[in-house]
Amino acid sequence: MKRKLFLLYGGKSAEHQVSIRTAFAVMQALDFDKYEVTPVYITEEGQWVKREALENPVKQLNDLIVKPTKEEQNSLTLFNNSAIISNDEPPVIFPLLHGTNGEDGTVQGLLEVLNLPYVGNGVLASSAGMDKVIMKNIFAQAGLKQVDYVSALRHEWEQDKEKVYRRVEESLTYPCFVKPANLGSSVGINKCNDRTELEDAFVEAFQFDRKIIIEQGIEAREIEIGVLGNDEPQCSVVGEIVPKAEFYDYKAKYEDGNTALIIPADIPEETYETIKEMAIQAFKALDCSGLVRADFFVTKDGEVYINEVNTMPGFTPVSMFPLLWKHSGLEYSQLIDRLVELGLERYNEKQ
Ligand code: ATP
Ligand code: MG
Ligand code: MG
Ligand code: MG
Structure with a gap:
């Protein structure tokens, strides 16, 4: 039997367009013999619009950004759809959302209340990871080295x-x-x-x-690593970000295309070991599950500082997180399969 998979994308956040791009890419990478895929578009105003299940991703890609009809706008489809709530085998929800109302634990809380399995971090890790002050307080308590x-x-x-x-x-x-x-x-x-x-x-x-x-402020190289798993998280290879700008600002991320991603990053084995250890420690300190991308600073004299973790990192095929896993031997579609498995594993543990 096919696994039902709902993709949540768009969203009421500054990263709406990025999320649509991600949904396109995920759709194209999914094996339709394995999954029955239903896209759920969240408009910039925050309305949820359920689309028909997709049989042929390429043919129906355009449907993904069709504006909702009046009738669709009037129904909060996720709540109204009994096919979701009363199902023998519930669908797995994949929130391809970044920032507010997607990466911050709110959507995760809704899915918990609906008792649905979902991909990625739970409520606590998502919300603690979204607030840089709370995140850094937790890192400090865990003894992780970071800037003042x-x-x-x-x-x-x-x-x-x-x-x-x-x-x-x-x-x-x-x-x-x-x-x-x-x-x-x-x-x-x-x-x-x-x-x-x-x-x-x-x-x-x-x-x-x-x-x-x-x-x-710290003068340092920027090194990122992917973490994947639940109770036994694994690390990817590391990547380096080399922005042309003063720092890795919004423009450098989405507009310039000038920033170089170097994978694997050329760092000493010893530094890589330290980064892996710190990434796992951070993952556990925030009680993460599924995935995070952990961002580090490495100074000239080899000191390693953690900057942050991102609980729903950029996820297009050319984003750092999927590229790190690709270089670690996991292709984009295999990474998606793994994330769905991990979401189900956590869900089944709680039942
Ligand atoms: P994202 O979630 O997209 O990775 P963000 O909005 O959470 O980014 P940060 O990663 O905290 O922001 O910072 C963005 C960039 O600013 C960093 O990648 C780095 O280039 C620079 N930066 C941030 N904090 C520092 C610091 N303390 N010292 C030096 N550079 C910094
Ligand atoms: Mg960052
Ligand atoms: Mg961040
Ligand atoms: Mg982010």
């Missing part, structure tokens, strides 16, 4: 800006990085070389979030 950081709330900043800036300058030196606590794709992130730039960066970051993080 300070956090600030919009509320306290509005009350006494000077006091917050002074707190930053007492703990960190320039350059530092200012980031909204809950975002990805480098949105709202700025590198600051002095007080004036710091002030501008605060204004921008607070447009995206009520909480921000300010980190010590």
Whole structure:
């Protein structure tokens, strides 16, 4: 019997277009003898639209971005569809979503409530991984080496800006990085070389979030690794990001196409071992499952710092995470199969 698979894509987030691209790619890689695929499109307004199950992915790709009809808009299809809720064998849900309402534990919570198996991280890991301050507090508690950081709330900043800036300058030196606590794709992130730039960066970051993080800037190579598994997570080879810009900002990620991804990264064996160990430690500290991409800084003298984990990393065939696995011997379609298995494994453990 074919395994029912629902792909959630689009989504109410800045990464809507990226998600559509990912859905196209996943659809083309899926084995239709093995899966009965139903795409569920989430519009930018947050409406859920269930499409017909696909038999022929290529022919029906265009259907994926057809605007919802009035009737479709009026029904929250996932809730209304009894085929999903009362089924002998429930479909596996694959949330191909990044950022808010997709990577942050909210969709995962909905799927838990509906008692459906799904791919990737659960509620806790997703939400803790989405908030850079919470994530770094957990990493600190786990003894993972990372750069110094300070956090600030919009509320306290509005009350006494000077006091917050002074707190930053007492703990960190320039350059530092200012980031909204809950975002990805480098949105709202700025590198600051002095007080004036710091002030501008605060204004921008607070447009995206009520909480921000300010980190010590570090001069280092950027090395990323993929982790795959549940209770016994495995690591991929490592990759290096070499952006042409000042840092790996939004433009470098999605517009320039100038950034080089070097896989495998040319680093000493010893550094690779350290990165693997730290990635697994981070995975366990956040209670992750399924997958993460862990991002590291490696300095000239070989010091390794963890920067972050991403609980739903970029997932097109040319994104870092699938490429890391490809170089580790797992093709894109095999990676998808593995993720579905891992999602089912976790689901069955809970039943
Ligand atoms: P994504 O989720 O897309 O990987 P993000 O929005 O979570 O990105 P970060 O990875 O934290 O953002 O930062 C984006 C980029 O900014 C990094 O890849 C790096 O180039 C630069 N950067 C961030 N923090 C620092 C730091 N403390 N020192 C030096 N460079 C930094
Ligand atoms: Mg991130
Ligand atoms: Mg991200
Ligand atoms: Mg990153």
